[in-house]
Amino acid sequence: MDRLLFGDNQFFGVNHMSEEKARAQSMRFQDIQAVIDVLDNAYDEGVKTFMCTTHDRIALVCDHMRADPERYKDFHFYPCMPYAHKYANAVTEDGMIGALKRFMPDEGLINAALRGGMSLAKKDIEGITTLLVDAEMKMFTGLSTPVIFLQNVVVDLLLGLGFKEAFRIFADHVKKRYNAEPGFITMNMPMLLDVLEEQGIENPIVCSNINKIGFRMCGGFEAYEQALKTKKFRAIAMSVYASGAIAPKEAIEWVCQQPNIESIVFGASSRGNIRNTKELVDRYWPK
Template identity: 45%
Template sequence: MDKIIFGDNQFFGVNHMSEETAIKQAQKFRTAEDIYKILEYVNDIGIKSFMFTTHNQLEPVFEMMKQNSKFDDFKLYPSMPYAHKYADAMVELGIFEAINKFTPGNKIMAGIKGAGSLITANPVPIMQLLVDSEMKLLKGMNVQGIFLLNIVTDLLLGLEMYDILYEFSKYTEEKYNVKAGFFTMNYVKLHDVLVNKLGLVDPIIVSDIDKIGFRMNPSQAEVENTLKKNDSYNIAMSFLASGAIKPEEAVEYIGSLEGSVKSVLFGASSPSHIKDTKELLETVL
């Protein structure tokens, strides 16, 4: 994987420190053209990886990218499921009809009665169907990995349904010939499950890693100690702590971890901030 990966939070008004900043960012990206222009700039300055949620608003952006050959080597890392899309559908349609909406024509629903049975009786085929549904958006594009968002990863950790994490990893490799990655809000717990309980080799983990310990769970010290084991591919997100840390200090901290952070995922809404952050990261990665 590339050492510098561009993210999509700014496109959809996500900022974990400031709601005001989030709203301002979202206002800058009201159209697909607004998002496309930033990705075009990102590609032009040499950032060749984009990690994103499977948000409906990105569909026209990808259609534009498909028409431009200079995106042919631009690496895509979809992160799923986009929870709001499914939550809205379940509120509007109910759990059965929501799954039918996103996986039309499947036969898994037959014979399953009740939401509890749906989740516990046959979770793996449903997971596979939903992955396939999300991947239709990216048909013919340069997908290099498929990531499970923390809302599901951490739920499965809490329920001790570790086999679903394994099956997700196995399915992405067998069906799409790419490695799976996992977002988490508890790096230490997920690392233990993936490496020690499931035996995955060099699993890809995306988690908060930053100088002030912002959302580093269960603690900054425990995360740092686990990072030192160097038996997972660690991607730092929120390394600026949503703007709470000066970029120079944030980058210095990443460098102090002595190579245990392999890649950094970041988002920014202006070309100057994107370029400055890229150049700073290149000094330590």
């Protein structure tokens, strides 16, 4: 993995600090070309991995990259699935099972229909999970997706429920079908690491908030420090600026001092901010 990964919150009006700012961003990035321009800036600054949700609009980015393979030959997607809000709203409208049915692939593949129908009937979570993963992965066909993530809403729901086997099923499917590394995003990193270990998922890629003020690091700051020191996993730090609560230099300097962090994922809307983060990382995180 690269040391710097580019995130996508800024493109979809996600801002943990201000709803006004979030709205301004969603206006600015309404035209997909504005998103692509920022991705081009990042790419040209040497930030070549895009860690993105499987939001419908990402499909347009995928189309753009596919159309110019020469220009984007070093560009990687790290898909993070699922985009949870579409499922949450569907559950309100159609109920749990109705929503599930709605998101089963409907391209008429006999195989998919069988796998889905049979799985639903047999209460076999493996079939359902793999089908949902495949449905979410469709937009990335032909593009490089070396790591595929399960989003924190799902990871932490499964973690809380004790649905541990699902992590194993996801990991196996992603490796087998996409030849990719499974990744897990969580707000409860120490607790998740224990479960992944128990499930025999070795040296997992785990992305969680890691920042100097301990913002959304559930289980506690010390538990995170301890995990970074002692556990065998590949850590990705997100929310390193804690939504802007920490000044960039202070934030990056601190993260770069922590042991065992392999990558930082960050979001930015301008070439200047991308360059600043890149320079700070180059300065405080010597190779």
